[in-house]
Amino acid sequence: MNHPTVIRYLHAALVAGAVLSSVAQASTPAQLLADYSARAGSAPSPARGRALFTAPQGREWSCSTCHGAVPTQAGKHASTGKAIGALAPGFNAERFSDAAITEKWFRRNCNDVMGRECSAAEKADVLSWLLTLKP
């Protein structure tokens, strides 16, 4: 292998590594809560999170429309009728285990419920309430 080829392979490996690490952002719910709280600059409030989750925010749907008022069991999608796995991490280990996926669903669902993205403080509030739900 000549020199430029080696460089090219190294470069390809670096790019692949960067892509994989940006894709696999394994995390824990507690880490995500700490991140959101740090960005919010204030302590999260489970009570505020519960209120935000349960009540409509100016639009037809609230979070609980699809996830259930207490999301410790499967919810039902409001437009497809499909079952949605429990949202509380204590009842579904998949939930809030990946930073990119968590961000994606906050973005989509906040837009559907509030017509805008949620702030870091709002995400911290909701997640802190979800973490109080234990089996």
Added chain:
Amino acid sequence: MNTVSASRAETAHSSPVRRKILVWDAPVRVFHWLMVASFAGAWLTAESERWRMVHVTLGYTMGGLVAFRILWGLVGTRHARFASFVRGPAVVLRYIRGILRGEPEHHTGHNPAGALAILALLGLTLAITASGWASFNEIGGRWPEKVHEMLASLMLAIAAAHVAGALFTSWQHRENLIGAMISGRKTALPEEGVRRAWSSVAALMLASVLGFWWLQWQSVPPGGSLAQLPVISAMARQHDHHHD
């Protein structure tokens, strides 16, 4: 059998016996535009749960369309067949070098670079449909949704390159390729044409797609908020009217 008309542009354009002939059969054209509409629709409905059923329906539609297209690529008319347009890397490189030298090869069917985009788009559609199906049914954890999004972005980029290539080639050969994908006709040697348009097959495909959409529409739960969207209820009224 599979003679590809790869002549230099100047000779290709000066031949007196060239006339308007049918190159793309009806199934190829209906497939193409249903894919365009479905991909655009699926992209636009990707961000909201309100549109989830539309998004999923359009995705499955594309999966079904590509399955048909693969079959048609084996048994369809001359220029629809993979054997007539899938070429090795050497041919693709020669084609690209020809463009760069300002001596572009002319192809009556798909050119080698276009063929590459077509294969990528077909393959990506299958992978995106499969990963979308897995996400929708919550199978396989979070990887399907990550793969789904990455491949969909890649497909958008390749579709954009495909459009840019079609526009550029249209300009370079003074030949309206977009119009040809609508009418099916190009100016070429008569022996390069296809004999039948197979409109019956295209009609069957279109009917299957509309039938699938109607079935999906029926499966939306009665209380589903989707039905209350003004656009959707208007579409439903029109749809019912259509079938009366």
